[in-house]
Amino acid sequence: MITIVVGTNRKDSVSFKVALHYAEVLKAKNITNSILNLRELPEDYIISALYENIGKNEQFNKIRDRMNKSEKFVFVVPEYNGSFPGILKAFIDGLDRAKALADKKCALVGLSAGDQGAGLALSHFTDILNYCGTNVLAYRLRLPKIGDSMTDSKITNQLYVSKIHNQAQKLIEF
Amino acid sequence: MITIVVGTNRKDSVSFKVALHYAEVLKAKNITNSILNLRELPEDYIISALYENIGKNEQFNKIRDRMNKSEKFVFVVPEYNGSFPGILKAFIDGLDRAKALADKKCALVGLSAGDQGAGLALSHFTDILNYCGTNVLAYRLRLPKIGDSMTDSKITNQLYVSKIHNQAQKLIEF
Amino acid sequence: MITIVVGTNRKDSVSFKVALHYAEVLKAKNITNSILNLRELPEDYIISALYENIGKNEQFNKIRDRMNKSEKFVFVVPEYNGSFPGILKAFIDGLDRAKALADKKCALVGLSAGDQGAGLALSHFTDILNYCGTNVLAYRLRLPKIGDSMTDSKITNQLYVSKIHNQAQKLIEF
């Protein structure tokens, strides 16, 4: 069971489209998987689900449960302002670290409109995951110029298709 | 004019207390300053002020204006899960980068309950600020075990008091 | 078979002493291991074993072979100037990445005289190892104030002893 986390709450995000692609790849390998889109976070998440309200937001608790029950993750991380979206880190801040992240495994996919491919974002996010006890697959995928690599919401850049396939296989064996 | 940003929206945060201390130090040096506490962010910030709603939230637009008008910043950054709080990055994601951050200057103060003093947080945040065009003072301050360093909400660790004083002076001359 | 790399070429380094401790821990767990001290690098390494001379220095080729044959590593990384020692990265630059590092696994131990415990060094080095294809155990160990934690060249800080034991066990199961 692998949960694919869409690392932004932007509506109709490219990250969600990449997650859909990844889900198909895993399904073709007979791996049960599920997409968790940060679009599902409560509107008042930053107040109702953090700090003194940790664990008290029923809507978010369902999301926490999904993370707790998953053994492996794929995080799809778009580049915003040279790093990951703030909402992705805010999401991590609302989890039960010990149950959701410790001693688990994950793969990272970075994407950007520009030419960096979220390289720094993946570096920063690896530090956070390692701090939380999640082992990160060495093969971190960078997908720069993602807009030029898709047609009709599908990834058509064959190099990217191949890289995702390879990463998925490595994650399964990790 | 220096704006001191409290890098969390936690209620009664230690970061706010450190910001109050920093404000006193700047005032004693005759530097006009103002505290911007992320506690002031709208409850539905992650929906109402980002992406297609950028610039459309009147409550947040007042905060954007304060950032746009300030030439220098101090960011007080508490360590959450091995990096900065997600809300701090989400705050950056809602700004007008060109007006708020480009070609400006700032100093960073990291603090933690544990012994890291937000070292990784400051590294990550420097990458983000540099990407946005903000020059970061080399002298990044780490204040580990901040709880043991305060009495009655005041910083009583004299080494920390001295370091803040030195950083403030460097920021003024930066 | 685990190779413990002493990440500096300093004579009589504390890192070497920590490596000796780690070797004992692994031995007690019946894991064959070997210490590779960067002190063994040729004096003219930066000329004779890099760039156009890659693979041509017989003395260094023996070290390359040891890396190629090992499946797991422990890197003991002292903090120099806020990161890892330059010689540790120069060592990586002289390896055959595909044979020495790709698809292997490692654990990182950082140490420092000061209070950072090589936190940034481990972050930087993780990026390098991931680039080279080496999976890094999430549980990165920081050992600040290492001088105060040793007596007669032995680690006597029981918290550190316990952490090393835990990391070694995790590396074996990784």
Place this chain on the structure above:
Amino acid sequence: MITIVVGTNRKDSVSFKVALHYAEVLKAKNITNSILNLRELPEDYIISALYENIGKNEQFNKIRDRMNKSEKFVFVVPEYNGSFPGILKAFIDGLDRAKALADKKCALVGLSAGDQGAGLALSHFTDILNYCGTNVLAYRLRLPKIGDSMTDSKITNQLYVSKIHNQAQKLIEF
């Protein structure tokens, strides 16, 4: 007076060619400058100029003096194995931090054969410079696919030419 440091000791490096270009740009702006090529490091640098031999290698002491006398720097940083060359950090490790780096200012230029443009290298190196007290210009330049951007050892990619010009101007005003 600006010193341009070629961040590798590779013979006939592309970094040296980029440094030559930068020197011309600074000269055209009437800024005195000088190139310091790490190719000039002693062959046995890693033994004769570090640790117990710090400050004892006369050949390297001349280089240390050049760093001590310079107020601003440009570091040209090629990407090796996902970060800066080990020799660049080893060079930093042999300096007198207080005299060479503290309270000075610098600009960073990253270059790579591949598509990263040394992004992570510049992030790591910024941490090190900040630790040593050197203020880093926010506008860090990444020059990916540098091979495709040069003709007859000259930078012919006009976007890169323009970016270097802009950075040089910012460094002068920093």
